[in-house]
Amino acid sequence: MKDAATSLGYALLGLLHQKEQTGYGLQRFFEDSPMGIYSSSPGAIYPALKRLEKNGLIEGTLHETGPVQRSRVYRPTAQGTAALRVWLTRPISRREIEIGMDELMLRFAFLGLAGEAAPSATRDFLEDFEQEVDSYLGELEHVRTELAAKEAGFHPRQALEGGIQTYRAHLRWAREARTSFEQGGPDE
Amino acid sequence: MKDAATSLGYALLGLLHQKEQTGYGLQRFFEDSPMGIYSSSPGAIYPALKRLEKNGLIEGTLHETGPVQRSRVYRPTAQGTAALRVWLTRPISRREIEIGMDELMLRFAFLGLAGEAAPSATRDFLEDFEQEVDSYLGELEHVRTELAAKEAGFHPRQALEGGIQTYRAHLRWAREARTSFEQGGPDE
DNA sequence: GTTGGCATGTAATTGGTTACATGATTGG
DNA sequence: CCAATCATGTAACCAATTACATGCCAAC
Numbered sequence: 453m454k455d456a457a458t459s460l461g462y463a464l465l466g467l468l469h470q471k472e473q474t475g476y477g478l479q480r481f482f483e484d485s486p487m488g489i490y491s492s493s494p495g496a497i498y499p500a501l502k503r504l505e506k507n508g509l510i511e512g513t514l515h516e517t518g519p520v521q522r523s524r525v526y527r528p529t530a531q532g533t534a535a536l537r538v539w540l541t542r543p544i545s546r547r548e549i550e551i552g553m554d555e556l557m558l559r560f561a562f563l564g565l566a567g568e569a570a571p572s573a574t575r576d577f578l579e580d581f582e583q584e585v586d587s588y589l590g591e592l593e594h595v596r597t598e599l600a601a602k603e604a605g606f607h608p609r610q611a612l613e614g615g616i617q618t619y620r621a622h623l624r625w626a627r628e629a630r631t632s633f634e635q636g637g638p639d640e
Numbered sequence: 641m642k643d644a645a646t647s648l649g650y651a652l653l654g655l656l657h658q659k660e661q662t663g664y665g666l667q668r669f670f671e672d673s674p675m676g677i678y679s680s681s682p683g684a685i686y687p688a689l690k691r692l693e694k695n696g697l698i699e700g701t702l703h704e705t706g707p708v709q710r711s712r713v714y715r716p717t718a719q720g721t722a723a724l725r726v727w728l729t730r731p732i733s734r735r736e737i738e739i740g741m742d743e744l745m746l747r748f749a750f751l752g753l754a755g756e757a758a759p760s761a762t763r764d765f766l767e768d769f770e771q772e773v774d775s776y777l778g779e780l781e782h783v784r785t786e787l788a789a790k791e792a793g794f795h796p797r798q799a800l801e802g803g804i805q806t807y808r809a810h811l812r813w814a815r816e817a818r819t820s821f822e823q824g825g826p827d828e
Numbered sequence: 829g830t831t832g833g834c835a836t837g838t839a840a841t842t843g844g845t846t847a848c849a850t851g852a853t854t855g856g
Numbered sequence: 857c858c859a860a861t862c863a864t865g866t867a868a869c870c871a872a873t874t875a876c877a878t879g880c881c882a883a884c
Contacts, residue, residue, distance in 0.1 A: 457842085457843085458842090458843070458844090460843090460844085474862090474863070474864090475863075475864070475865090476861095476862060476863050476864075477863095479863090480862095485783065486738075486779075486780060486783060486800065486803060488738070489738055489739045491844095492844090492845080493844085493845070493846075493847095494863090494864075494865070495844075495845065495846070495847080495848095495865085495866085495867095496843080496844055496845075498864065498865060498866090499843080499844090499865090499866095500843085500844095503843090517852090517853090517862085517863085518852065518853060518862095519852090519853095520851090520852065520853090521851085521852050521853070521862080521863070522863085522864090523862080523863060523864085524863090524864080550674075550676070550677055551677045557799050557802055557803065558799075560795060560798065560799045560802070561795055561796045561799035561800075562795065563795045564793045564794065564795040564796075574795070591674075592674060595673065595674060605752045606752060606820075606821065606824065607748060607749055607750065607751045607752040607762070608749045608750075608752075610748065610749075610817045610820070610821075611745050611746075611748045611749035612674065612749075613813065613817075614745055614748070614810070614813045614817070615674060615745065617809045617810075617812065617813050618806060618809050618810065618813075620809070621805045621806050621808070621809035622802070622805075622806065624805065625801065625802045625805050625806075629798045629801075629802070632794075632798070633794065633798075636794065645870090645871090646870095646871070646872090648871090648872085662834095662835075662836090663835075663836070663837090664834060664835050664836075665835095667835090668834095679872095680872090680873080681872085681873070681874075681875095682835090682836075682837070683837085683838085683839095683872075683873065683874070683875085683876095684871080684872055684873075686836065686837055686838090687837090687838095687871080687872090688871085688872095691871090705834085705835085705880095705881090708879090708880065708881090709834080709835070709879085709880050709881070710835085710836090711834080711835060711836085712835090712836080
């Protein structure tokens with residue numbers, strides 16, 4: 453089965469699951485929400501929508517919004533929903549922890565769209581996330597002792613420290629999210 | 641003047657300022673250090689080195705490492721040093737705070753290479769960073785109240801919370817780094 | 829003598845960026 | 857009537873990814 457390939461693709465697919473929209477509507481949403489990090493320009497969004505449609509994950513229909521003007525409203529297909537779920541429930545890799553944190557957060561933000569699978573997918577996500585981040589933190593701390601031994605300069609050591617603090621924040625977040633999920637109940 | 645254009649370009653340029661190296665040596669370094677997030681494959685590194693050389697920022701010389709084998713050792717040119725400093729001391733933009741955190745951390749890690757300008761560049765960097773992150777945090781917190789008002793679902797709210805916690809960690813890092821810099825002295 | 833590390837690269841594909849281009853509609 | 861916003865797109869350029877391809881050298 454085809455997938456949406458890029459973070460932007462999944463961002464669009466997920467947003468269209470919440471509300472069918474036009475390219476312009478999506479563009480507006482990106483502009484004035486923190487999800488803007490996944491896009492920036494119509495030059496990325498329109499081609500991405502075309503690709504999703506070509507791969508059968510979304511479907512666009514023309515609407516007349518005025519006497520002359522037309523707009524193309526997209527909504528997900530059954531295949532699109534299936535592809536989204538595959539992505540939402542896919543295992544978390546070490547590589548994503550290192551360089552794909554943004555996409556992981558995007559996935560989490562959409563995890564509620566996983567239907568019946570959502571509760572267990574949420575638990576799995578948070579557990580795997582916690583474990584992978586913890587393991588990566590161990591490695592970063594090891595590098596830190598190496599840098600100290602090498603008497604590396606202030607700047608690289610401090611930059612590494614920033615990375616460590618950031619991952620510690622991720623770890624705390626995952627633990628709190630898990631608690632909050634178990635207490636508040638999966639729904640709401 | 642030409643610049644190194646991409647994060648990978650600057651990563652290579654900075655590393656070559658610390659020690660002249662071959663493409664393979666750089667590849668190794670990326671593989672077993674957290675700087676690996678800036679590269680992954682020879683398919684990125686070798687072309688990037690070629691570009692840097694073409695733009696006059698680095699210079700490669702052939703060395704015979706064996707009877708037959710050769711390796712190309714790169715080192716920065718004067719122009720390369722100048723380009724690096726321009727990049728190191730360039731103002732921090734809002735956009736970089738939102739989506740360019742990795743490159744900002746890379747910059748900080750190399751700030752010691754800014755020569756006489758390093759102490760003031762470090763202070764400027766940390767002050768600007770702190771201010772921009774703080775301002776962005778304000779915006780994220782505003783979005784959080786909006787999401788609460790809209791009674792958005794658990795997952796998006798929690799994902800946003802993760803972003804907020806991460807930026808808070810960045811903020812704490814910058815403050816601590818500043819203190820540590822002023823106390824420990826710029827050198828070492 | 830063969831495995832694994834040293835060493836360098838290319839090719840195809842893909843997708844993002846910037847900038848441009850066009851026109852309709854709404855509100856003041 | 858004019859500005860802003862709605863709405864959709866294209867084109868040139870650039871760089872990364874994956875996978876492939878080649879061969880040397882040292883050590884066991």
